[in-house]
Amino acid sequence: ATVLFDIGNSTFLPAIVPERQLAARNSLMSGTHAVTETGGPSGGGLLVQAAGPVGALLVDAASYLLSAALLRTLPERPPAPRTGDGAGRLIREGWTYVTRHPVMLPCMLWATATNFVCAALVALTPLYLVREAGLTPAQLGLVLAMDGVGGLAGAAVAVRLTRRFGTARGLVWAALAGGAAALLAPLTTTAADAYWFALGNAGFAFGVAIGSITTRTYRQTASPPELLSRVMATVRFVSWGAQPLGALTAGLLATYAGTHAALWTVCAAAVLPPLYLLTFPAGRRRDFE
Template sequence: MTTGPQLTTVPGGTSARSGFWYFWASSGISSLGTGVTAVALPLTALVVLDASAFDVGLITAASYAGAVLLGLPAGVIVQRFPMRRLQVLMDLIRAVLIASVPAAAWLHILTIAQLVLVGLFISLANILFDVANTAFLPAIVGKEELTARNSLISGTLATTQLAGPSLGGLLVQLLGAATSLFTDAISYLLSAVLLGRIRAESPRSPAHGHEPFVRQIREGVRFVLRHPVIRPSVLASTAFNLASGIVLAVAPVFLVRTAGLPAGTVGLVLACDGLGALAGAAITTRLAAGLGTARAAVLATAAGAAATLLLPLARSSWTAVCFALGLAGFAAGITILSILTRTHRQTVTPPHLLPRVVASVRFFTWGALPVGALLGGTIADTLSARGALGTACALVVLAPLALYASTVRTLGNLDD
């Protein structure tokens, strides 16, 4: 009985595993452009359109709304199409969407509504791409390599998240906020070219192609909610992402308007999210080997929640340093939890269910991001940006509690 998608072979006898490096390069290049956009898009709203904190929160919420609107059906949709080709198509769609922002700015017709719609449609493309991306990896990587490959990918993404915002802040100062978004459009095009060079395809399961759509969705959700390890892991990730949504929406407003930092410095501070993620990815394999994956997940979640307390404490000349340290620690905790739980899901989920399980998990976890973003924008406008960051600190405590109150607390490894 197999434990994952069967490895396909491309013409000429080349193993599908060789496609991993195209897969890896595609992920890294696309993430670098996304890191630029993470700084440039809210700064475009703040600088070009003089947006309010709620406007920035609305744009951030729209940028993650795909998880709510398409999260559950995404698994069934992905399973009905060749995953690699679907990823290429989503890359091309995202390139066109993001390029429309600088084009509209040059024509002096850019509005908040366009930024919201661009964020929304990119988020819909993102959810299909990400579900296909996660479900496709076991088709080109052996089970025994999954943790190491997931760590490598997370480390690479963390590196680009470190470089992307820094580059974004620099490009905003040199080229302007809107123009710098072309970097992301180009990255999506390069990603599509690299994915197109992979010759392997994850085989679809014809046995499930004619089952009712809702039944297929229900099977994925039921597997997640009934699994004694996946369920609390999802709860912890959801709490993390709810707090993260607040931070994503409020951080640019706090750093620009409360702290008065220039765009270049804002980019450097936000890049510390990538620095923390890189550190987390670098130690995950060693931490899991030394403590066990379950204990490592509990420890990392608690440490990440504690680091968040530094965000609202940032004041005066120490604002940049304190905020950067808090952001890095928060990101490290999220990254370690993500790598460990993602690898666990990829190894214990039956192959025919994997896309639907991935989609179900993203519905719950990523669906918390737009909720947090709207909450953060509302609190920042009503009270203050610092008050919104304090709310994030209160919510993030639920993440370690979710793991500690479950069977995960009694395990050495998540798959025990």
């Protein structure tokens, strides 16, 4: 359901916003998301303590209903005329366009590797912070909220950074800085020094937000309008498909090497996606164009 929603969300924005404003609007969308990512975990931690996990899940379910009601206020957008082509052909067209594109392919692979690391980190975080470091649910929520703080900071500077240094160069350096910051997280060993994990979480989210805004804006502006939804679907299918693999890998590492060793490994891997992007000509340019 999230994949379907995200594809609709990504293709709806270019239909109602002029192209010159897309980068700024994507930053605003990401910033709004970061605010909710900041308040959600901390509020969730307090809610679990106050109402228990079942009560927290009920509130979460109700929030989706509220979201659906708010989405009904969006302006109507008529559906694109149907071509009569089968689903298989439409999927192949999107896949072929992305995998043969000199910029979208490396950006998709960067996103895939980044999502792998993100999912591995998400799988390890509550396990490590609660069992190893001994954080309470409220403290855990505050540490997790730093992900939103970092994402908000990244969304705030993404457009200015890429305009000054270039889209490709800005993405690579921001992702490298975020990966380096992630190495702070394993320095946390008790609740007293959980600030290291919070800083690492925020720094990594900072780099991911800049990369996500930059690559999403490029896809929205460079894709032919009739292929945009298929391009978005292809990228989401591949890049989000890495998430269960990342979570599974983190679980296996924690099982056989220990949670702390697994956390060090995953955080060290956070610097690899931007380095991999540099192996493509598009990643070594100033801009993706």
